[in-house]
Amino acid sequence: MATFTVWKFDDPVAADGAAAILRSAASDGLITVIDHAVVSWPVGQATPTTKHSHDDQKRGTGWGAFWGLLLGVLFFMPILGAAAGAAIGAISKTTAAVGIGRTQLETIREQVTTGTSALFAVTEDGDTDRVGERFHGMHATLIATNLTDAERAALLETFGA
Numbered sequence: 001m002a003t004f005t006v007w008k009f010d011d012p013v014a015a016d017g018a019a020a021i022l023r024s025a026a027s028d029g030l031i032t033v034i035d036h037a038v039v040s041w042p043v044g045q046a047t048p049t050t051k052h053s054h055d056d057q058k059r060g061t062g063w064g065a066f067w068g069l070l071l072g073v074l075f076f077m078p079i080l081g082a083a084a085g086a087a088i089g090a091i092s093k094t095t096a097a098v099g100i101g102r103t104q105l106e107t108i109r110e111q112v113t114t115g116t117s118a119l120f121a122v123t124e125d126g127d128t129d130r131v132g133e134r135f136h137g138m139h140a141t142l143i144a145t146n147l148t149d150a151e152r153a154a155l156l157e158t159f160g161a
Contacts, residue, residue, distance in 0.1 A: 002034055003126065004100050006144040007119045008111050012042040014138065015117035019053070021134050022121060030134075031126035037071065040117040048075050048112070070120075074109050104144040111143050118143075 009015050015038045026033045033053075041048035050071045112118045119140075 002122050002124045004144070004146045005119075005121050005123070005142060006104075006108055006112075007121075007140040008143045009117045009119075009138070009140055010115070012040045012115060012117050014140075015040060015119040018119045018135065018138055018140065021138075022119070022123075022131075025131045025134055030130045032124045034122040034124060036119060036121040036123075038117065038119055039071065039075065039112055041075075041112065041114050043115045045114065048117075050075070074105065075112070100144055100146055108144050111141070 007015070007018060009018065019036060019038050022031070022033060022036060025031050036053045038051045038053075039048045040051075052068075108118070
């Protein structure tokens, strides 16, 4: 089963470091990274910068469209109030396929703000204990996942977040 996670960092460049750690863990066979994206939002910048990794070359176009739609609705559409809710409601139908719902999308939009960064990852076959050791001390906050409550609790304990 694929796992979708979003980790928020209280530094606009920290998610880049986390992405490098994730790629290293994948190279060592600890996890399979299907795809990931990084959002960086430096202080004083009106909108964040996004980077899509193209990890899965076979399905790259599909993931590119997914990240473009998701990140576009969350961070680049100049919508307020009810319009924001409607846009998130519309995208939640698409993201439901990877197990992430409207409430989680709203949480992402509220928490990833200027001065922060986020690592969005779709992974599978992960050894959370060993991968977690590599992320320990990064001061990340898990703000969205499609894991069950028990899996999420174990992940948070492992990652020390």
